[in-house]
Amino acid sequence: MKRLYILLVVIFGVYAVLMSVYLLHGNLFAIPKELxxxxxxxxxxxxxxxxxxxxxxxxxxxxxFFLTSPLQIGLILLLLGVSVKFRLLAERLLKRPFWQMIVFVLLFSMLLDILFLPVDYYLFRVDRSYGISNETIGMFWSDQAKDFAVNSIGTIVLVWMFRWLLKLSPGRWWLWFWLASIPLILFITFIQPVVLDPLYNDFYPLQNQELKKQILSLAAQSHIPADQVYEVNMSERTNAINAYVNGIGGNARIVLWDTILQKLQSKEILTVMAHEMGHYVEGHIYWGILYGVVLSFFGFWLAFHAYRTFVRRWGPLWGIRGETDLAALPALLLIVTVMNFASAPAQNAFSRVIEHRADVYSMKLTGDGNSAIHAFQKIAKENLSPVTQPKLVQWFRGSHPTILERIEYFKQFSQ
Structure with missing residues (x-):
């Protein structure tokens, strides 16, 4: 076991050096000479x-990103022995399996959060030093606490469901879990705009009545059932600019960050909002749900076989009793983490397709390429975003086409 740990450290060390050399050196952001x-x-x-x-x-x-994802995988593997100790502690403290599960989930989640807290804090300090973030240290700790509470509740629900289905149907739990995840995804889609988002920011009706009238006019043309436009106080957190339309049906919400109101002209804002409305009109949220449901079907099936193989073959090395052992849960988390990292290019490729479709709709609705170009030039400036990205970064992190690609598209509609 000690040799395995040493090997993992060596492999990660070599990987970290190679990624650091690739990402920290060289001209990764050069645009074509002809542009x-x-x-x-x-x-x-x-x-x-x-x-x-x-x-x-x-x-x-x-x-x-490229260091913390593999690091999380390695740490979970290294912490399998600790998970056995957490399970023993939960069993000593409590008799009922349900409460043992809650204690175990809280302990392991807290340990992972503590281990990655230095990374979160470092990125918080970096964003502040570069002027992109206005968050105070109080906001940072408040968000950490809210994230832990929300994530812990969600994890406890999912773990309880998983263990119940595992005992009910050991050979088909992945199928039942997949079916159960579908209404759960829809439920989260419905409640996020009205329940989760306000936990972090204050929403209030848009004060600029003329702009509100123009946005609602676009919404009416797009058959979006909204009679209100909201602005959210993001300037206390960031200098970046953004806007979105989320929710489903009558739950749709049109939201602008107050920063976009401060830094973009009305025509520029309208092209951005037309893009966001394109997501709604073309049903991208439904396509996203469908894509996630199909992808998760294969993901659950693969996780089932990988989890069973891992626990049976290597579980005894750490003292894991079997698939129903609480201490085996990190092994499932390990598998899911690996799958999420490996599937990131496919997920981002899908996202880039629908983002481009929303750009197409924006031009169809407004036809204002000049304003769209100016909007994205300002987005690059205010969000401190390079206009292009190296291929590897775009594959794993690029949920949108590059700003260069988007401006090049908008040029067709400029005068």
Whole structure:
């Protein structure tokens, strides 16, 4: 076992060095020579300092992503022995399996959060030092506490469901769990806009009545059943700009960050909102749910076989009693983490397709390519976003087309 741990540390060390060399050195953000001096050239709408900060910030966040994901996988593997101790502690403290499960989940979740807290804090400090974040240390700790509470409740529900189905149908639990996940996904989709989002930010009706009228006019053209537009106080947290339309049916909410109201012109805002309405009109939320349901079907099936094989073959090395053992839960988390990391390119590819479709709808609705170009130039400037990304980063982290690709598309509609 000690040799395994040493091997894991060596492999991760080599991987970390290679990723650091790749991401921290070299000109990763160069645009094609033929596009220099055109609308996509950041030197035309960003200062040299802003370009330098945007590229440095992207390197740091990309390196954090590529290091923390494998690090989490390795740590979970290393903590399998600790999970056995947590299970023994829960059994000594409590007699009922349900309460033992809650104690175990809380202990293991807290341990992982503590281990990754330095990374979260470091990124918090980086974003503040680069001027992209306005969060205070109080907000940071408040968000950490809220995240832990929300995630713990969700994890406890999922673990209880998993253990119940595992005992009920040991050979088919993956199928029943998959079926049960479908209404759960829909439920979360419904409650997030009205229950979870307000836990972190304050929402109130848009104060700019003229802009509200224009946005609702676009919504009416798009057959979106909304009679109110909301702004959310994000300036206390960030200098970045964003807007979105979420929810389903009569639960739809049109939301603008107050930062976008401060930094974009009305015409520019309307092209952004038309993009967000495109997601709603084309049913991207439904396509996303369908994609997730189909992908999770194969994911649950694969996790079932991997979990069973792992526990039976290697579980005894750590003292894991079997598939129903609480101490085996981190093994399932390990498998899910590996699968999420491996499937990131496919998930992002799907996301980029629907994001481009929303851009197409924005131009169909407004036809204002000039305003869209100016909007995304300002988004690059205010969000400190490079206009392009290296292929590896785009595959694993790029949920949207690059700003370069989007501006190039909008050029077709500029005058």
């Amino acid at each position: 220099i001096g055109t609308d996509v050239d950041p030197h035309l709408f960003m200062t040299v300092d802003e370009i330098t900060k945007a590229e440095a910030l992207s390197r740091i966040h990309s390196l954090a």
